[in-house]
Amino acid sequence: MAILNLNNKANWLRRQVLEMAVNAGAGHIAPSFSCVEILVALHYGGIMRLNSKNPSWPLRDRFILSKGQAAVALYAVLADLGFFSKDELMSFTCDGSRLGGHTENTLAGVEAFTGSLGHGLSIAAGLALAAKMDKKRYKTFALLGDGECHEGSIWEAAMFASRHKLNNLIAIVDHNGLSATDVLKSYLDVEPLADKWKAFGWQVKTVDGHNISQLILALKEGHGQKSQKPLVLIAKTIKGKGVSFMENNPIWHYRIPVGEELDIARRELCHE
């Protein structure tokens, strides 16, 4: 898909997330907006090999949404790719829905149960290790939040992955600098984030997380032929990206726009 089309796909995804969340009166809009381009690059940019007709195809690439709060965005992508019906999207978190605020692996296309932070990288490391054991060539991707990097378990997994030379594992940190309540810097800074990953034995690339071509380039280059190290992309992003009043404002972590706010949000997302 051409970059222009991928950017259109990103805009579509933001609008879809907004409408699903508004309809439900629930969902994490701003945390999803921050990783829209990352999801688009992975799923539409020729990076991940998936088969929606055969979701458990053994050679598929694996994607773990460790920051499970972006579930609403992943659902839209999976339905768009044909893993389940698009008609189901508007049932998001409504009574009896399969589409919850965090992902479950019972849904086609979802690999793991996530939502509790700090779990995904260990699971991804297990998937990557299994690929090595079975000599399968699939890759495993894990999308982490930067606030999630507060969790000690992330660093247990990071240490493990480099020790076991998991050069089929790619972590992407959605580095928007905000968590559920505040700016990370103001209460527990994760910086220097790139240096931390380097010190844990990872190959590190820093990219603009809203620039799809940069993301695709970095992901396609991947680890490099000879690298034995797992790869992490530090994707610099803006929480709430795409809607001016949500951008970089912690109060929008779990808030749904109403009235005039909603009008502005819709307008801004259509005009891009």
Added chain:
Amino acid sequence: MSKTDKRWVKGMRDSFFDSLFKIARKDKNVILITADTGAICHDDFKKYLKSQYINVGIAEQNMVGLAAGLALSGKKVYIYAIAPFATARCFEQIRVDLCCMDLNVTVVGIGAGYDYSTLGPTHHGTEDIALMRLLPNMKIYSPSDSLMADMLAEVTYKENKPSYIRLDRTGLPLIYKRKNDIDFDCGFSILKKSTDIYIIATGRMVLAALEVSKKMYPDVKVGVIDLFKIKPLSVNKIWPVINKVRNVITLEEHFLNGGLADEVSRILTDRKSKIIFKPIGIKDCFCRRYGSRQYLHRINNMDTDSVASAVKSTLRT
């Protein structure tokens, strides 16, 4: 110490892992992960099945997540640490990664109750049953001797579900002579029959219950039930057995809160039973004394003399 060393005694731990080793040799999808917790029998894995053995280091949370990732890829994973670290330290990983996803991972905790009697409350396995009982999809096995521990490797290998095995370092003398005497579908054995009183015990406390029964015979015929599958408990099978007597005692090396005592008392209250019930176990406090396991049992009124007098006073009421 090696297996050829004369001091080496094959307890539950070594029986279990030796049996697992035999299974793993035939199935390369069997993976053993340890959080830097050793066992003599792991030497075989290190030597002959290097690619199926992982020491993740002192990182229990990662151990569970990793096991989940491997299990999602079709591996049959066993994870191993001292009981409180295998259950409490990484409880939430077990809850989400193993139980929510209902994965084929067996958590093996070593050091039931006061097994590590000299190491203090950090190493006591006194709430592991309670924690694992809380989790949907989790099965709990609490073997009473080495033969049963040996069999549990095969049982869990065939099950394809999350389970917790509570191991003791000891396991001898054997309670069971033959494998056929142990029925894992039923989950308990009636070791001594009675028409008056049953002690329902688990783990190594079954041995204590048998000693009490022997000690009090023929004055009192104390019945003994070995409850080794704590969850799911075959309520429909155990209820007709205990409903025939007037008195029931539970005996466990575990906090009274959340363990066998709670499980059995619920069976009784659900059925508005008039059975006189006396739970014996560890009261609601951390043990701040050190010494032998027998000593800790004595100060907690769990030694055979204390249990025998509990039987007497229960029968008098």
